[in-house]
Amino acid sequence: MAQLLVFTDLDGTLLDHHDYNFDAAVPTLKTLAMMEIPCIINTSKTFAELVVLRKALNLNTPFISENGAAVWIPKGQLNCTEPLIETDTFWLKPFGPAREQLTELAQGFAEQFSFTPFSELSSADVMHLTGLTEAEAEAAMERHFTEPLVWRDSPLALERFRKELEPHGIQAQKGGRFVHLMGSQCDKAKAMAWLKEQYQQQSASPVTVIALGDGENDIGMLKAADIPVLIRSPKHLPPQIPGRHNILLTEKCGPAGWSEALNQILIREGVI
CATH class of the missing domain: 3.30.980.20 (Putative mannosyl-3-phosphoglycerate phosphatase; domain 2)
Structure with missing residues (x-):
């Protein structure tokens, strides 16, 4: 069975667009943790924001900040072969200028x-x-x-x-x-591809990427994913994803749609 990786946007996707609530996603987050499927945040938010949010979401996985500008890997996870920048508790892979x-x-x-x-x-x-x-x-x-x-x-x-x-x-x-x-090299899709490769190097099974997002800055990530999920937004129409005709568009918005889609995929993939 392929190893699944879940890459997710936050605002309007895992977090409600209006109040940032994620209660509707909690049962699915627990399922991912139980099945040892990494849930990797891929967002425009900063390192400082994500340190707090990861605790609230009960996530200890690597994450991607500032729209693909940097990947942060907790020490003790994913022994990467290329040189990375060392911080107190993370290894950092930057993709752009300061x-x-x-x-x-x-x-x-x-x-x-x-x-x-x-x-x-x-x-x-x-x-x-x-x-x-x-x-x-x-x-x-x-x-x-x-x-x-x-x-x-x-x-x-x-x-x-x-x-x-x-x-x-x-x-x-x-x-x-x-x-x-x-x-110009900062991109959610490029950061996702780099991190996928780190997991693939340490997995005997092929890695399958599920990506979930709702906005224009998620288009590249969704286009590059094996299983792309477009979360319906209460604010704007779903963006077009060029070259992809198998986009899963949710019925519900925000975290409710996030759980809706992932539960469907996990059942389809035989995980639950």
Whole structure:
């Protein structure tokens, strides 16, 4: 039997879009843990946010932060052969430049386009924009490899902005609430593929990836997954996934849809 890996977005997927609740997903999270199927967060959120959320979700698996900008592997898991950066409790694999380079670049476009970088916001501003508590907002502002923008310009202007960024090796990905500046090699799909390979090197069975997401910044991850799941959103229409015709689109939204889809897949795969 193939080893299953579950890669999941958070906001609007495992977490409710409006209040970040995940109660509907708890039984399925327990099933994954019982069946020893790694549940790997793949999100725009920061390391500081995810340290707290992983405890709440009762997860101890590796995770991917800031839209694929970095993979964090708990020490004692996945003995990788390539050199990684050592921190107190994690091994770090970065995929892009430091945040400081991104904020400096953004300043050069401030007169050409209408946006506000995260680095210019207060924690109160972030609380207002996201509904986070003060502590959660401060954690969201502790970024290492990306710089979110409050985009106030048109979609057409965003496309022009993206073209302006290309020569600098920087991209702008649109998430659920913000536009995220990051290195051109930062991508949820690339980080997922790298982490899948680490598991494959240590598994005698083929690794099958289930990926769940709801937004534009999940398209690459879903396109690259063996089993892609598009979580229905209360806010926007499901994005198109080019080249894939076997997308599982949930009936329910957020964590209820997340559990709905995973339970169907686990039954189909003969796991439960």
